[in-house]
Amino acid sequence: MITCLADTLFPRAGQATVTVLEHLGCDVVFPAEQTCCGQMHGNTGYRDDGLGLARRACRVFADAERVVCPSASCVGWLRETAPMLAAAAGDDALVAELRGLAPRMRELTELIIDDLGVEDVGASFPHTVTYHPTCHSLRGLHLGERPVRLLRAVRGLQLVPLPSAEECCGFGGTFALKNADVSMAMLADKVRCVGDSGAEVATAVDGSCLMQIGGALSRQRTGVRTMHLAEILAARE
Amino acid sequence: MSEGFPQAARAALADTQLRRNLAGATATIRARRAAAVAECDDWQELRDAAEAIKTRTMARLPELLEMLETRVTEAGGTVHWARDAAEANAAVAAVAAAHGADEVIKVKSIATDEIGLNEALAARGVRAFETDLAELINQLGDDWSSHILVPAIHRNRSEIRRLFARTIAKGRPLTDAPEELAEAARVYLRERFLSVPMAVSGANFAIAETGAVCVVESEGNGRMCTTLPRVLVTVMGIEKLLPRWRDLEVFLQILPRSATGEPMSPYTSLWTGVHPGDGPEEFHLVILDNGRTDVLADELGRQALHCIRCSACLNVCPVYTRVGGHAYGSVYPGPIGAILTPQLKGLHAAPTLPFASTLCGACLEVCPVKIDIPSVLVHLRGRVVRETRGRVTREGVMMAAVAKAFGSRRRYERAQRLARLGHGPLADQVMGRWTAMRDLPEPPAQTFRSWWRERQG
Numbered sequence: 001m002i003t004c005l006a007d008t009l010f011p012r013a014g015q016a017t018v019t020v021l022e023h024l025g026c027d028v029v030f031p032a033e034q035t036c037c038g039q040m041h042g043n044t045g046y047r048d049d050g051l052g053l054a055r056r057a058c059r060v061f062a063d064a065e066r067v068v069c070p071s072a073s074c075v076g077w078l079r080e081t082a083p084m085l086a087a088a089a090g091d092d093a094l095v096a097e098l099r100g101l102a103p104r105m106r107e108l109t110e111l112i113i114d115d116l117g118v119e120d121v122g123a124s125f126p127h128t129v130t131y132h133p134t135c136h137s138l139r140g141l142h143l144g145e146r147p148v149r150l151l152r153a154v155r156g157l158q159l160v161p162l163p164s165a166e167e168c169c170g171f172g173g174t175f176a177l178k179n180a181d182v183s184m185a186m187l188a189d190k191v192r193c194v195g196d197s198g199a200e201v202a203t204a205v206d207g208s209c210l211m212q213i214g215g216a217l218s219r220q221r222t223g224v225r226t227m228h229l230a231e232i233l234a235a236r237e
Numbered sequence: 238m239s240e241g242f243p244q245a246a247r248a249a250l251a252d253t254q255l256r257r258n259l260a261g262a263t264a265t266i267r268a269r270r271a272a273a274v275a276e277c278d279d280w281q282e283l284r285d286a287a288e289a290i291k292t293r294t295m296a297r298l299p300e301l302l303e304m305l306e307t308r309v310t311e312a313g314g315t316v317h318w319a320r321d322a323a324e325a326n327a328a329v330a331a332v333a334a335a336h337g338a339d340e341v342i343k344v345k346s347i348a349t350d351e352i353g354l355n356e357a358l359a360a361r362g363v364r365a366f367e368t369d370l371a372e373l374i375n376q377l378g379d380d381w382s383s384h385i386l387v388p389a390i391h392r393n394r395s396e397i398r399r400l401f402a403r404t405i406a407k408g409r410p411l412t413d414a415p416e417e418l419a420e421a422a423r424v425y426l427r428e429r430f431l432s433v434p435m436a437v438s439g440a441n442f443a444i445a446e447t448g449a450v451c452v453v454e455s456e457g458n459g460r461m462c463t464t465l466p467r468v469l470v471t472v473m474g475i476e477k478l479l480p481r482w483r484d485l486e487v488f489l490q491i492l493p494r495s496a497t498g499e500p501m502s503p504y505t506s507l508w509t510g511v512h513p514g515d516g517p518e519e520f521h522l523v524i525l526d527n528g529r530t531d532v533l534a535d536e537l538g539r540q541a542l543h544c545i546r547c548s549a550c551l552n553v554c555p556v557y558t559r560v561g562g563h564a565y566g567s568v569y570p571g572p573i574g575a576i577l578t579p580q581l582k583g584l585h586a587a588p589t590l591p592f593a594s595t596l597c598g599a600c601l602e603v604c605p606v607k608i609d610i611p612s613v614l615v616h617l618r619g620r621v622v623r624e625t626r627g628r629v630t631r632e633g634v635m636m637a638a639v640a641k642a643f644g645s646r647r648r649y650e651r652a653q654r655l656a657r658l659g660h661g662p663l664a665d666q667v668m669g670r671w672t673a674m675r676d677l678p679e680p681p682a683q684t685f686r687s688w689w690r691e692r693q694g
Contacts, residue, residue, distance in 0.1 A: 004643070007685040008653050009678055014685035030689045035649040041640055043596060045618030046633075049640035056644070084612055085619065088537050139598035168555045172595025179593060180670045181247040185559045186595070187675070215675030 001061065001069040003207060004036040006228075010207050013228035017070045017108060020123075020233045024116050034060045039077035044174045047085050051094060054082040058097040067104050068111045070230045072137035072205050073173075075107045080140070107137065108230055109146040109205060119153045125235040126156030130199035132190070132213065134206040135168050147205055147229055154232060162202075163193040171212035183212075191216045194224055202226050241589035245564035246556075258393045259561050263552045266387070269498025270549055270603070277494065286487045288607040291543035294480055295533065301445040301478055302524060308448025312510020314520040319472075321527050322352035328523045329354060329437060329470050330361045336468055336519075338363065338435040344452060344459040345369030346439025347546060348472050348525060350382060350568040351581075354437065365437070366429050368458040370422050377404045383562030383570065385548035386496050391561050394418065426458060436462035436517075440473035441545070442488060443522075445480050449509040450522065453492060453502040460506050469508075469517040474525050476542040488545065491605035495547035528581040537616045541576045543606045548573075550600035550610060556593055565590060572600035576613040584617070584625045591617035653684055 002014040021028050037057045042050025057078060061067045069075050079102045086094040112118050131151060137143040151159050170176065170186025190213055194202045202217070204210050207228055214226035249255060274280050294301060306316040319325035333341060341358065343349065343365050355365040355376075367376040371389035375381055378400050382388035389397070394413040402411050406421040438459065442451040450471050452459050463469055479488065493502045511520050533539050551557045551571030562570030567578040567587065575594055579587040591614050600610040626633065642652035657680040671677060683691075 002685050004649075008656055009681065011681050011683065011685035011688055015688060018689075030686070032686060032690070033646050035646065036643040038643075041636060043615055043618070044636065045591075045615075045620075045622035046636045046640065047619035047623070049636060053640065053643050081612070081615060084537075085615065088616060135595065135597035135599075139602055166599075168595050168597035168599070170555070170595060172597070175592065175595045177670045179243050179246060179556075180674065181243065181250050182556055182560060182593075183595075184674045185250050186555050211678070212675065215671070215677065218676040218678075219674070 001034060001037070001057070001067055001074070002030065003069065003071045003074050005211070006070065006207050009211070010228065013070055013207050013230050016228065016230040016234035017068070020108075020112070020121055020230055021068065023122060023234075024112065024118060026116075029064070031060050031064075037074045037078055038082065039074055040173055042077060042081060042085060047089060050077075051082060051086055051089065051091065054078060054086075055094050055097060058094075058101050061101060061104075064104065066106055066111060066115065067101065068106045068108055070108045070205065070228060071207060072107050072134055072141050072143065073208060075105055076136045076140040078102070079105055107141055107143065107205065109143055109150060110141070112150060112233075113146045119149050121150065121153070121233045123153075123157075123233050123235050124155035125232050125237055127201050127237075128158045128160055128199045129201045129203055129232065130160050130162040130194060130197040131165070131229075132162055132169065132194075132202055132204040132209065133165055134204050134209045137205045138166060143205070150229070150233060151203070154235075156237070157232070160197050160199050162197045162199075164189070165193075167193075169209050169212050171209050173208070176212060187212060187216050191220065191222070195222060200224060201232075203229050203232055205229050240566075242564055242566070242593045243589060245566060246560040246593070249560040249564045254393070254396075255391050255561055256559065258391055259558055262387065262390045263558045266498060267552045270495060270552065271498075273494040273498040273500060276500070277490070283487055283491050284605055284607050287491050287545075287605055288543065290479065290484050290487060291606050294478055295476070295539065295542060297480070298475060298478065298533070301480055302475060304445040305443055305448060305478060306524070308446070309510060309520075309522050310448075312448050313512075314448070314510040314522055317521060317523045319523050319525045319527070322357075325352050325472055325523050325525050325527070326354055326357035328521070329472065330358060330363065332468060332470050332519075332521050333358065333363045333435055334361070336435060338433075338468070340364050340366065340429075340433045341435045341437050342366050342368050342429050342433045342462050342466065343372070344436065344438035344462045345372050345388070345454065346437070346472060347382070347385060347568055348439045348474050349437060352472070352525065352527060354472070366426075366433065368426050368429065368462055369454070370419070370456060370458070373422060373426070374400060377401075381563070382568060384551060385546050385569065385571070385573075386551075387548075391563070426461075430458075430461040430465050434466050435468040435470070436466040438463055438469065438471045440471050440477050441492065442479050442485065443473055443477055444482050444485070445478055447482050447509060449482070449507050451485065452504075452506045453489070454504045454506075455497060455502060457504050460504050463506050463508060464516050467517060468519045468521075470521040470523065472523045472525055474527070475529050476544075492545055492547055495545075495549040495603065495605040528583075532577075532580045535580065538576065538580050538613055540608050541573065541580055541613060543608055544573050544577065545606060547605055549603040549605065553599040553603050555595065555597060555599065565593070572610045572614075573608070576608075576610055576617060579617055579621070584621050588621045588625050591621055650686070656680075657684075
């Protein structure tokens with residue numbers, strides 16, 4: 001599952017996901033019927049629209065052995081939030097469909113570490129990198145050390161710690177637009193911490209948070225760029 | 238609320254003194270809490286136990302409340318049932334009137350802030366003196382609480398020194414030293430403790446099986462209020478109940494560690510009815526609903542009533558720690574306020590609060606009773622959209638258009654093409670206020686799906 005955001009604006013994250021998985025021997029299929037998982041609608045209060053899109057995702061991926069997605073927040077939405085809202089809405093059929101999807105659904109680093117049992121994906125990326133644990137990956141999916149273990153195995157990569165790493169970057173989906181001022185106050189602190197880390201590249205497992213952080217890094221001409229974790233894992237520099 | 242959260246937050250963000258005071262104070266409490274929690278090997282088990290006790294209590298609330306009434310009455314107290322703020326205020330005022338009291342001293346209590354007790358008493362000619370230091374600071378400054386536990390967190394020492402110098406310590410030399418500021422407040426408050434005949438408190442807990450009421454505090458001023466005056470009135474929300482005495486074992490561990498980062502609060506006061514020659518001669522317990530029964534009717538939202546007002550969620554919230562409590566426009570600020578206020582006061586009264594969060598989950602992680610605040614926020618957002626808005630809003634039209642675009646592959650791919658040209662529903666949603674402060678990446682040469690299509694040949 002390639003998120004609508006990656007499909008439209010950050011295709012390199014999607015391409016890198018395919019590259020890494022194929023390198024690890026997976027048979028990758030991209031069902032072109034997929035659109036959006038419904039997270040934005042669901043989290044913004046448009047429950048029925050969000051659940052409609054979640055139902056659509058269940059059906060598009062009904063036959064897949066594993067459904068892997070390079071976004072912790074989209075995975076969290078389909079595995080946890082959508083079933084909670086569907087149950088509250090009394091939609092038992094959808095709850096059942098989502099329960100059918102959940103055990104097959106993986107965030108990218110879960111698939112690589114838990115299912116494939118791999119830490120060294122063969123990547124080489126001779127740059128200084130800092131890792132931002134996104135809220136949905138850290139407190140939602142509890143990915144723990146998985147992304148960092150993968151980064152540590154990348155040849156040439158120097159991983160530097162991000163100060164106050166566990167603080168939210170201020171994206172929060174439509175929060176970034178509805179509460180743009182608070183979002184920017186949070187982002188200002190995150191960007192300062194990225195700068196303080198001394199990294200050349202900031203990475204994470206959620207394209208949306210990277211769009212937020214990268215948007216400010218670029219606006220401020222900091223000379224630091226963002227890359228999705230998948231792009232680093234696919235790198236052969 | 239006169240204005241929405243985004244507007245109030247915008248103003249708060251520009252207050253540099255507030256930003257500095259808040260960032261410093263919340264970081265200090267956050268570190269203390271983390272250290273106090275790390276001392277407990279069984280912290281997660283304590284949280285599970287607290288959650289289970291609260292869930293069981295809510296399921297049996299009517300029966301347990303009646304048990305509490307019976308026990309308090311047997312112990313010589315008087316119970317008053319209050320459906321709303323007006324009834325609760327009238328009950329307190331009636332006790333004051335019966336004793337001819339024109340002054341009352343108060344223990345820190347958010348429930349009495351919620352019902353506007355001080356103003357209601359003032360309207361009847363009764364002056365209420367706050368005795369909690371921070372509440373006193375707010376009262377003297379004609380200000381209001383911005384934090385559940387530390388109501389004057391938005392003030393620093395210098396601001397408090399200036400306030401005292403023009404109010405309770407007029408003409409006396411005063412520096413920013415905490416000891417001197419505390420002494421000025423102590424001198425002022427001791428006169429009140431010794432002269433005012435009636436006190437009003439809130440309650441942290443009330444025990445159904447014994448009729449005991451519990452107040453936890455740091456200064457001892459609360460204990461002065463609950464022991465010195467002849468008459469004591471306690472106002473408690475119905476959700477403060479615990480079934481058994483031994484349930485305190487769990488809550489007296491999790492509350493102080495979550496709130497102030499201490500293993501135990503300096504003062505834990507417990508009293509049951511009245512005892513001749515020991516403490517107040519008369520005790521009244523006002524049991525307050527004020528919207529809580531309505532909250533219980535919402536299966537997902539009702540967990541907000543499990544809150545024990547530790548305020549750990551405020552101190553870790555990336556939104557609260559930057560904007561402070563006043564932007565929430567309610568006596569219950571921060572993440573818990575964002576789910577409690579709209580439920581207690583009605584969604585119409587606070588429609589922007591459920592959106593005042595990035596859903597980052599830091600609140601759930603620290604909540605000692607495991608309230609799933611992010612899930613309740615998402616649930617309440619849905620209720621705001623469904624229950625409070627007109628049929629047609631600009632956002633609603635846009636979201637419907639995007640949902641429609643996402644509803645089929647053909648429409649989605651068309652919307653993608655439009656978005657790449659900077660038009661259409663996707664572009665409208667994504668760009669909007671975004672580019673005011675951040676760059677958007679250049680649209681890529683091709684979408685992922687067109688790359689995939691080419692690759693498949």
